[in-house]
Amino acid sequence: MTAYADIPRFCKSATLEEIRKHAHVLTPGRYVGAEKQEDDGEPFEEKMTRLVAQLRQQQAETAPPRCRHHSKPEGVGLLRLMAIYKKGASCKQPTLLFSSA
Numbered sequence: 539m540t541a542y543a544d545i546p547r548f549c550k551s552a553t554l555e556e557i558r559k560h561a562h563v564l565t566p567g568r569y570v571g572a573e574k575q576e577d578d579g580e581p582f583e584e585k586m587t588r589l590v591a592q593l594r595q596q597q598a599e600t601a602p603p604r605c606r607h608h609s610k611p612e613g614v615g616l617l618r619l620m621a622i623y624k625k626g627a628s629c630k631q632p633t634l635l636f637s638s639a
Contacts, residue, residue, distance in 0.1 A: 545570075546570070546571060547570055547571050547572060547573060548570060549570060550569045550570045552569045556569065
C-alpha cells in the first residue's frame with residue numbers, strides 16, 4: 539500500500555487549524571488551489587457581454603431550421619395552409635395552424 543500524498547490542484551489533507559482559518563468552509567478550491575489564470579485585460583462586464591452574444595449566435599446557428607411557412611403562423615389562413623401542403627411545402631413535420639383569416 540502506498541502512503542498518502544497531497545496532489546496540488548487535486549487533493550489535500552487539511553488540518554483542523556486550516557479548516558478553522560477558512561471558517562469551516564470546505565470548498566475544495568480553498569485547500570487544493572487552482573491554476574493561476576492570466577488576466578487578459580478585458581473588463582468582466584465587456585467579456586460577459588461578448589461571450590453571451592457569441593453563445594446566442596452559436597445557439598441560433600445550431601437551432602433546428604424552421605420553414606418559412608411556420609415563421610408567422612398567425613398570418614396563415616386555412617385556405618393558404620391547404621395550398622401550401624398541396625404544393626408540397628418543405629416542412630418536415632406538418633403542423634395544424636388555426637387562424638381567423
